[in-house]
Every structure is written in structure tokens, then in C-alpha cells.
Amino acid sequence: MVELIVLVLAILCVYLIFKYMGLKKEIMSCQDQIEYIQENNSSMRISSSVRYKPLLKIIKLFETQREDNKSLYVKHLHQEETIKELISNISHDIRTPLTSIQGYVEMLESANRDEQVQYIDIITKRLNDMEIMLDSFFLYTKLQTQNKPFILEKQPVYPLLCDVLLSYYPQLSKIGLKPKIVCEDENLEGYINADQMKRVFQNLLVNVIRYGSMPFQIELYRKEKDLACVFSNAIKGEHIEVEHIFDRFYQADHSRGNNGSGLGMAIVKDLCEKMNIVIEAKIECGIISFVMIIRG
Helix, strand or coil: CHHHHHHHHHHHHHHHHHHHHHHHHHHHHHHHHHHHHHHHCCCCCCCCCCCCHHHHHHHHHHHHHHHHHHHHHHHHHHHHHHHHHHHHHHHHHHHHHHHHHHHHHHHHCCCCHHHHHHHHHHHHHHHHHHHHHHHHHHHHHHHHHCCCCCCCEEEECHHHHHHHHHHCHHHHHHCCCCCEEEECCCCCEEEECHHHHHHHHHHHHHHHHHHEEEEEEEEEEEECCEEEEEEEEEECCCCCCHHHCCCCCCCCCCCCCCCCCCCHHHHHHHHHHHCCCEEEEEEECCEEEEEEEECC
16 A cells, blocks of 8 residues: 555656656746847747646736737837928928018018018018917827826816807907807817817817808707717818818918918817817818717
8 A cells, every 4th residue: 555655656756747847848948939039029929838827828928018019119110200200391381481581581671660560570470370380299299199198077168169269259350250159058068178178179260260261150069978069161262182181281272381280180180089089070062060079
């Protein structure tokens, strides 16, 4: 009986030793594979012939982390390319008002008093154009590189819209734009970030001022459990490729003669996405509409 127990224990010990040696060999194999992957930046996946659950879990965790790192790296490269493109385009756009300012500064030296007042007014407008371009550039860059989500609160949208409309009233009146406001309930609420929602309204209004004409209407109404906000206006002259309207640097006239940055609507799209707002643009019978569905 004792001999049998000793024999069983001996067999068990031999089995465990072989099991241990096999596991040790497999761990060393995994280590070699990891070192090879790191040294050669290889996309090879780690393989294991041992069905040892803890080891397989470690391999799975490693592969998951590697995929996450790869995604972050690709995202980083994309951000770098985006910023390079932004710098290149904004440099081109700034050069136009700078050249104009330089010309008017030179003309100031030989101008009479009335002409000086006129030239200074033009220079001021060009400087304002540059400020808007740079502001759009920095905001868009921030949106592309910032991963921190916006804090959303359920609150009325109509008061924010009225506040922004009031601030743009002089510019709208100057070019004869009188928006018709259709709101079924001034207390309609949606999940938004107030500051960013105001920025969306501002950019939409600037877009209307640059490219729109009457009729101009803003609607606010309940859509099932959500809230719909629609900006609609007639198109002023230029052909608009609605499928590209949210692309960065897209401008309807392609000439950049309006001194815009071409980032306004791209910023609107990004801000809406970060607030879980669905936005789309459509054109029917010469009327362009921007439809936003705000989570209610």
C-alpha cells in the first residue's frame, strides 16, 4: 500500500515537473515574441500552444492594450496632419487681409483726412476678419485635440437663441435679414452645454449673414421625446454643395473673397457631436435648412 502511494506521488511529481517545464517554456516563448514585436514594431500576434487560462488571459490583455495603443497612435497622427493642414490654410487666409492692411497703411501717408478715416475703417474691418479667423482656428484645433466631454444639462434652448439673435441684430438688420421665429413652447428643454450651444447659434447666424437672404426662419418644436431646431434661409447666389458643407475649409464661392476661415460649419458639426446633437443640412427649392435634433 505504501509503495502504491509513493508510486502515485512520484508519477504526480513527474507530471507536475513536466507541466511546469512546459509552462516555463511557453512563458519564455511569449516573452521572446513580445520582445520581437517591440523591437521590430511588428503586427504579429502572440501565439501559445498551452491552454493555460491565466497565461491566455495575459496574452489577451496584452493584445487589447496593443490595439488601444495603435488606435491612439493613429489618432495622434491624424491630429498632427489636421493641425498641419489648419496651419497651412489659415496662413493662406491671413495673408489676404494682411496684404490689404499693408496697402492701406502705405496709402495713409499720402491720404487726406476723409480718406484716412475711410482707410482706417477698412483696416479695422480687416483686423476683425483676422481675429475671427484665428478664433475659429484655435477653437477647431481645441475641439480636435480635446477628449474631455462637455457637461450637458437639461435646460431651455429658446432663451439662448434669443440672446444670440439680439447680439447679431445690428448685423442682420444692416443687410435686411429679419428672421421669423416659430416656437411652439418657449420652455422646451434639451440636454446641452449652454456656452457651446450659443457658439453653434452664432456660427449658424454668421453663415446666414455671409451666404443667405430672405426668407429666413428659425423653428423650435418638440419632436417625440427630443427637441428640433431648424435654421432655414434662401441661398444668396453661390452654388452650395450641401454634402460638403460641414467639411473644414469648405466655402461656397471657393474664392475666399468673403474673408471667412471656412471652419465655421465644421465647428458647428463638431460641437453638435460633442453634445450628442444630430445635425444635417438639406436644400429644397433654393432654401437651405440646418436641422438639429437635441436630446430631450
